[in-house]
Amino acid sequence: KPLAETVEANNITHLMVLAQSGKANVNNGVMYLDVGDTYSVFVHELAHFVGFVDEYPLTAGLAREYCSRKTAPNLVFLGEITYAPLDNIAQWQAIEFPVRLYPARTCHNIRQPSYKPSERMTFLENHDAK
Known part of the structure; x- marks a missing residue:
């Protein structure tokens, strides 16, 4: 909830979350990556920010x-x-x-x-x- 308030208050359209573990994905303008993801995973997920589909x-x-x-x-x-x-x-x-x-x-x-x-x-x- 605190993150949602920050996003709304600052009119943020895209956000990246870097976590210790998890599955890389983009959902509702938020890119989720974990510290072990490679540059190629980042590029793949970045393409989703501009509307590219798997x-x-x-x-x-x-x-x-x-x-x-x-x-x-x-x-x-x-x-x-x-x-x-x-x-x-x-x-x-x-x-x-x-x-x-x-x-x-x-x-x-x-x-x-x-x-x-x-x-x-x-x-x-x-x-x-x-």
Whole structure:
């Protein structure tokens, strides 16, 4: 509760908590890391601050939440094309080299196709990916 009051009083939008132990994650603008997490874990979690979604299969509950929003800058979803995916594609096409779409596993557990602009494993699928 004291932390919530500080966040509200200072109009904080993002916060990082470093703990002795725990699982790295981002939830409601708060990044949780533990002292043993590597730099690659930090970078992976930092991407979530700007809206990037994991590219490994999310649990069905998380997939329903994130895959229905269709706002992740690193993914495009099949189905009704909304402003955000069209904007993603336009940005990707502005890159000098051709951008293709490759299957992502993000929404696999709810059987919703999703696509990413790389056929390689990215740091959003495995934080150790190069």
